[in-house]
Amino acid sequence: MIRRSLMSVAVAMVVSLAVAGYVLTPQVLASADEADADRLHRAILQFVTDHNPEAPIEVFQEFPETLLAEAVETGIDHCIALAQAQVESKFRHDAVGTSGEIGLYQILPSTAAFLEKQLGTFRRPVLARGKRDLGDLADPAVSTRYAMAYLRDIMTRKPGLREALTEYNGGPTGRRPEYYRTVMTAYVEMLDRGELGCRYQATPRRPAVMALLTGV
Helix, strand or coil: CHHHHHHHHHHHHHHHHHHHHHHHHHHHHHHHHHHHHHHHHHHHHHHHHHHCCCCCHHHHCCHHHHHHHHHHHHCCCHHHHHHHHHHHHCCCCCCECCCCCECCCCECHHHHHHCHHHHCCCCCCECCCCCCECHHHHCHHHHHHHHHHHHHHHHCCCCCHHHHHHHHHHCCCCCCCHHHHHHHHHHHHHCCCHHHCCCCCCCCCCCHHHHHHHCC
């Protein structure tokens, strides 16, 4: 009887531990995911300040989360989107281009207006009569949403990312074909920074013998 009772207690304890583990595991996983996301967000912010020490970091607080979400929606590595911001503005949220482009991704107000039906209204800039109010496009998160939506629109009619990025910067005629190479150069430099979580994985090199045999 005593042995049977001890066995019942042991079984009950095992079941209880199993149930507890089943309940706690999602919580532990969620905490781990949150910690990973927090580290990635901090790494992105650090990358911004590394390239623009004068960047007011409080203005960029929503940028990492928006960057990651929009990159997924666009179907590109978030590091490519990050490289694009670096090339466009050197991470100056208040940059103003020679043609009136504004913000992190140098969006023209007219381009943003084209996307309003999709993204909602935005506060227009005022750059006249001694006033300098850049409006919502100076918000890095807003700039990212509009930039990625614009890139997605271009990608619906272009055969690949090269052509889409070229049009993003140089218009439908692709006036600046070197833009793609510049963005990708910045992207490749990011691949050495594992904390940025870039998705690209280099293809292992084939052994020399296999290369000779296959001719590749």
